[in-house]
Amino acid sequence: MNLVKEDFIRAFSLYEEKALRYRRFKHADILPLLQGKEISKRFTIEEIGRSVEDRSIFKLKYGQGAIKVLLWSQMHGDEPTATMALFDLFNFFNGEADGFDAFRKVIAEKLTLYFIPMLNPDGAERYQRRTAMDVDMNRDARAVATVEGALLKEQAMLLEPNFAFNLHNQNNYYNIPGTATPVTISLLAPAYDYARSVNEVRADAMRVIVGINKILQEFIPNAVAKYDDEHTPRGFGDNFQKWGASTILIESGAFAGDTEKLEVRKYNFIALLKAFQEIASGSYSVHDIADYNAIPFNDEKLHDVLIRNLSIERNGKKMLVDVGIRQNEKTVVDDYYVEGLIEDIGDLQDFYGYTDLDVEGLQFIPAKLYSERIFSLAKLSPSNVVKLLKQGFAAIRVSDKVDAGMMHSFPIQILTDTHFESRMSPLIGDDADFFIGSDSEIRYALVNGYLIDLKVEMDGKFKNSIL
Numbered sequence: 001m002n003l004v005k006e007d008f009i010r011a012f013s014l015y016e017e018k019a020l021r022y023r024r025f026k027h028a029d030i031l032p033l034l035q036g037k038e039i040s041k042r043f044t045i046e047e048i049g050r051s052v053e054d055r056s057i058f059k060l061k062y063g064q065g066a067i068k069v070l071l072w073s074q075m076h077g078d079e080p081t082a083t084m085a086l087f088d089l090f091n092f093f094n095g096e097a098d099g100f101d102a103f104r105k106v107i108a109e110k111l112t113l114y115f116i117p118m119l120n121p122d123g124a125e126r127y128q129r130r131t132a133m134d135v136d137m138n139r140d141a142r143a144v145a146t147v148e149g150a151l152l153k154e155q156a157m158l159l160e161p162n163f164a165f166n167l168h169n170q171n172n173y174y175n176i177p178g179t180a181t182p183v184t185i186s187l188l189a190p191a192y193d194y195a196r197s198v199n200e201v202r203a204d205a206m207r208v209i210v211g212i213n214k215i216l217q218e219f220i221p222n223a224v225a226k227y228d229d230e231h232t233p234r235g236f237g238d239n240f241q242k243w244g245a246s247t248i249l250i251e252s253g254a255f256a257g258d259t260e261k262l263e264v265r266k267y268n269f270i271a272l273l274k275a276f277q278e279i280a281s282g283s284y285s286v287h288d289i290a291d292y293n294a295i296p297f298n299d300e301k302l303h304d305v306l307i308r309n310l311s312i313e314r315n316g317k318k319m320l321v322d323v324g325i326r327q328n329e330k331t332v333v334d335d336y337y338v339e340g341l342i343e344d345i346g347d348l349q350d351f352y353g354y355t356d357l358d359v360e361g362l363q364f365i366p367a368k369l370y371s372e373r374i375f376s377l378a379k380l381s382p383s384n385v386v387k388l389l390k391q392g393f394a395a396i397r398v399s400d401k402v403d404a405g406m407m408h409s410f411p412i413q414i415l416t417d418t419h420f421e422s423r424m425s426p427l428i429g430d431d432a433d434f435f436i437g438s439d440s441e442i443r444y445a446l447v448n449g450y451l452i453d454l455k456v457e458m459d460g461k462f463k464n465s466i467l
């Protein structure tokens with residue numbers, strides 16, 4: 001049974017796991033799903049070990065075919081998108097009487113699928129890349145010092161999979177070369193040696209990728225790239241390829257406006273389902289690896305905000321520059337705040353911004369802290385904030401207790417002390433708090449890395465600073 005575009009859309013809408021809608025879910029959120037009755041309908045679930053902090057790590061098995069496929073997700077704790085997609089797949093394979101029964105039957109007869117979701121639960125707990133012992137698990141395939149990495153290697157040796165899927169997230173700043181399009185999914189058949197040789201094992205991974213790319217192009221044309229193919233002797237993907245499993249890296253990337261990556265998650269689900277179909281039917285074998293080579297490599301030229309042709313001045317000397325700004329997420333316990341930082345200053349003609357603005361004729365205006373009075377957050381109104389912004393104040397003092405989430409919920413910097421640095425011109429690494437305008441008028445505010453057009457009226461509510 002050959003699934004086409006409409007089938008993939010329908011399958012996802014039927015089986016998306018609604019309990020996982022926010023990126024920062026933790027082990028405790030997936031545990032009830034793994035221990036529930038429904039999931040074990042067609043899956044065999046086994047605890048294969050525990051993390052350093054004693055969180056359970058599970059392996060799920062579906063099907064009884066001769067071709068073994070091993071997939072693992074979230075060996076980097078802050079890369080959760082594929083974990084979401086795996087739970088969508090578990091729901092899909094447990095479904096019935098929906099028109100997909102024949103497809104499921106073929107998959108179960110031809111393949112045995114093994115899934116290890118959230119391989120780094122301690123990292124997920126902190127929303128950090130590394131394990132609780134601060135080791136990058138994807139640089140531990142050779143030393144195998146981490147208990148979690150050892151579990152993965154143990155499964156590799158035990159199962160000897162024919163195909164392997166290493167599931168990650170890449171940052172939001174990768175673009176398709178020469179375009180402002182963010183890379184939504186990037187793919188790679190990792191190299192097993194420095195020469196990047198292609199044996200039949202790696203060639204098969206490339207062929208499966210050609211199949212995945214074909215279906216993804218129907219959804220996200222020109223938003224699929226290849227990940228850097230330099231050989232990483234410590235990496236798991238590279239080693240699985242060396243151990244004889246045709247290994248495919250899938251990196252969940254970015255889709256404009258998709259903060260929680262629910263669109264990207266859908267393309268992950270589709271990519272994996274398509275891969276299972278290609279492998280089960282053997283259809284991948286006719287694909288040409290020239291089509292793999294033709295997929296462009298990731299470029300990395302995106303910023304969250306790019307201001308073009310800004311006039312800046314120091315010591316009476318004026319110059320015209322572009323300014324690139326990135327909004328970094330800082331985790332604080334179970335919450336996070338956004339820290340907008342100036343990332344680059346100069347000729348950024350070949351770069352792009354999710355928000356991209358040419359301000360030719362306008363100049364940099366330093367931001368000020370409003371220190372006349374101390375505000376109460378509860379009473380802060382949008383019109384007050386706009387009034388302050390229009391007068392060049394980018395920060396206020398408040399009397400309330402401020403938590404991390406609040407720090408990026410208001411389109412003005414919320415301070416509980418008087419610590420606010422005002423610069424006469426932008427500096428790399430500084431907080432992106434400044435104004436843009438002419439001698440007579442302030443036209444735009446940059447607050448915490450978010451661009452605010454002061455000519456656009458706010459509709460009475462603060463909307464997460466993105467106005």
Ligand SMILES: [Zn+2]
Nearest residue numbers: 076079168169
């Ligand atoms: Zn990763």
